Amino acid sequence: MSKIQDTEVRWGILGVGNVCEVKSAPAMNLIPNSKIVAVMRRSEEKVKDYAERHGISKWYTSASDLINDPEVNAIYIATPPNAHLELAKLAAAAGKPIYVEKPMARTHAECLEMITICEKANVPLYVAYYRRELPHFRKIKELMDAGILGEIRTVHINLKQKLDATLITKVETNWRVDPELAGGGYFFDLASHQLDLMDFFFGKITHASGFASNQAKTYEAEDIVSGSFVFNSGVLGSGNWCFTTSANAEVDETIIYGSKGTIRFETFGKGEFTLNTDEKGTQDFSFELPKHIQQPLIKTIVGDLLGSETCYSTGISGARANWVMDQLVKEKV
Structure with missing residues (x-):
C-alpha cells in the first residue's frame, strides 16, 4: 500500500550542508518518481547558493515554511542531531514522512520520542544508515x-x-x-x-x-x-x-x-x-x-513510500544504535 497519496515523492530538505552536496540529496533527483522541490537553511546566502547550484527553484530560511509547503510531501532532516527531534515533531504534525540523518538523535530517549510522535501521526520514519544497502x-x-x-x-x-x-x-x-x-x-x-x-x-x-x-x-x-x-x-x-x-x-x-x-x-x-x-x-x-552513497537506501525509501518495495532502515532500527551507544559511554573513566 502506498504511504503517500501521490505517484511521486517530492522532497523538502532541512539543512542543506555538506552531506547534501554529494552523499545524499543529488540522488533524490536521479531515482524514478522522486525529486527535490525545496530546500531550507537558516543562512539565506548559503541556502540560495545551494538552490542555484543544484537547480532547485524554491528555498526557505524557515523550517516551518518548508514543511508546510503544499508541494512538499516528504521531509529529509539533514541537520546536526540536536535539531532532529523538534523538526520531526513539525514534520509529523504536517503528516509528512521523514528521512533523518544519523545518528537518529542525541540519545535513545530522543529516538523513542521521535518514534512515538511518528506513530501517533501515522507517518513513516526512516534513518540514513545507508550501509545496509551498499x-x-x-x-x-x-x-x-x-x-x-x-x-x-x-x-x-x-x-x-x-x-x-x-x-x-x-x-x-x-x-x-x-x-x-x-x-x-x-x-x-x-x-x-x-x-x-x-x-x-x-x-x-x-x-x-x-x-x-x-x-x-x-x-x-x-x-x-x-x-x-x-x-x-x-x-x-x-x-x-x-x-x-x-x-x-x-x-x-x-x-x-x-x-x-x-x-x-x-x-x-x-x-x-x-x-x-x-x-x-x-x-x-x-x-x-555509487557516486551518491545514499542512493541505494533512498531508492528503497521512495519505493516504500510508493508501495513498491520495503525499506529496512527505520526509526525502530535506528533507535537501537543509539541505545547501544548510550550503554557503551555510560561509564566514564
Whole structure:
C-alpha cells in the first residue's frame, strides 16, 4: 500500500550542508518518481547558493515554511542531531514522512520520542544508515546467511583515527565533537554506522556495556570508547574506538569470526572485503560504490513510500544504535 497519496515523492530538505552536496540529496533527483522541490537553511546566502547550484527553484530560511509547503510531501532532516527531534515533531504534525540523518538523535530517549510522535501521526520514519544497502555489505550478509562462515562466533570492531590538529583552534565550529549538538563525539558520528551495520548482520543487541574517557581533552566529548555487546542471535561482539592516536596507528577494521572462517572489512573504506575459509583459503571481493552513497537506501525509501518495495532502515532500527551507544559511554573513566 502506498504511504503517500501521490505517484511521486517530492522532497523538502532541512539543512542543506555538506552531506547534501554529494552523499545524499543529488540522488533524490536521479531515482524514478522522486525529486527535490525545496530546500531550507537558516543562512539565506548559503541556502540560495545551494538552490542555484543544484537547480532547485524554491528555498526557505524557515523550517516551518518548508514543511508546510503544499508541494512538499516528504521531509529529509539533514541537520546536526540536536535539531532532529523538534523538526520531526513539525514534520509529523504536517503528516509528512521523514528521512533523518544519523545518528537518529542525541540519545535513545530522543529516538523513542521521535518514534512515538511518528506513530501517533501515522507517518513513516526512516534513518540514513545507508550501509545496509551498499553492495559489499549486502554480499557479506548473503555469504553469512548461506553458511559460508559456519556458525558465527564473534565480531570485533577496531577504529583508530589520529587527532585532528585543527580541532585545537576550531572546536567551536565542529558540531561533531559538541555533545550538546551531537550527543557525543566522533564515536556517535562514526560508531553509529558500525553498530547499525552489526544490527543488520546479526540482529538486535540486547546487552551492552563499556567504558568511555576523554584522554586528550581537546574537546568536551569522549575521545575513546571500549565495550562489548551481545546479540539476540547469540553472537558476542566487542569494539574499541580511539580518535587521538598517531597517524601511523590509524585503522578501520571489523573482523567477523565463524566456525569455518573469517571476513574482514573497512566500514568507511572502499567496497571491498576479504573472506578466508578453511575450505577455500583467502578470497578478495570488490564492488563499485555509487557516486551518491545514499542512493541505494533512498531508492528503497521512495519505493516504500510508493508501495513498491520495503525499506529496512527505520526509526525502530535506528533507535537501537543509539541505545547501544548510550550503554557503551555510560561509564566514564
